[in-house]
């Protein structure tokens with residue numbers, strides 16, 4: 001049984017997939033990992049839409065500036081930031097913005113909503129990896145933040161039933177690798193990003 005760090009090391013962005021289908025049971029398990037992710041004040045400001053149909057994959061590839069792996073993945077998880085999720089937090093007695101993101105203004109709320117979604121995305125990617133399912137995060141797409149592909153985005157929102165104050169933030173592509181390759185991790189050195197007590201002090 002691999003540990004979490006083993007999964008983190010083996011996970012990599014895979015952009016070419018075989019024809020093999022992912023069992024529904026495994027897709028459920030991946031989505032469950034997202035549902036169980038942590039969030040600030042347990043706000044769970046996310047929604048996930050599983051996509052398997054050719055038509056929706058093509059439409060979402062168009063939204064992602066034509067990225068081929070969005071079209072060719074076996075399944076996609078559309079991750080939505082739900083800005084409505086903070087409504088309850090807005091009316092709690094916690095009136096310090098540092099403690100309550102609902103009071104951090106419009107930009108703050110957007111950042112916080114996306115922040116929560118990304119935890120869920122990470123959980124789902126690692127769960128996929130544990131099941132031998134490869135993935136890639138798609139952030140290059142049209143939405144309220146990038147302002148591109150606005151017509152396609154409108155079409156996507158209608159077709160997928162994405163409502164008011166809900167932002168399509170990320171797509172996760174899922175599938176089996178055509179041929180296993182190395183981990184290919186290119187990362188900054190440990191000492192370049194990790195310090196002890198003070199930035200730049202070696203741990």
Ligand SMILES: Cc1cc2nc3c(=O)[nH]c(=O)nc-3n(C[C@H](O)[C@H](O)[C@H](O)COP(=O)(O)O)c2cc1C
Pocket residue numbers: 011012013014015067136137138139140141184185186
């Ligand atoms: C927020 C975010 C958005 C990304 N958007 C895209 C994307 O639109 N298309 C793509 O092919 N890869 C995308 N990636 C994948 C990165 O390019 C990849 O994670 C990075 O190069 C490191 O490689 P690795 O995932 O194989 O370790 C994205 C990653 C993150 C975290």
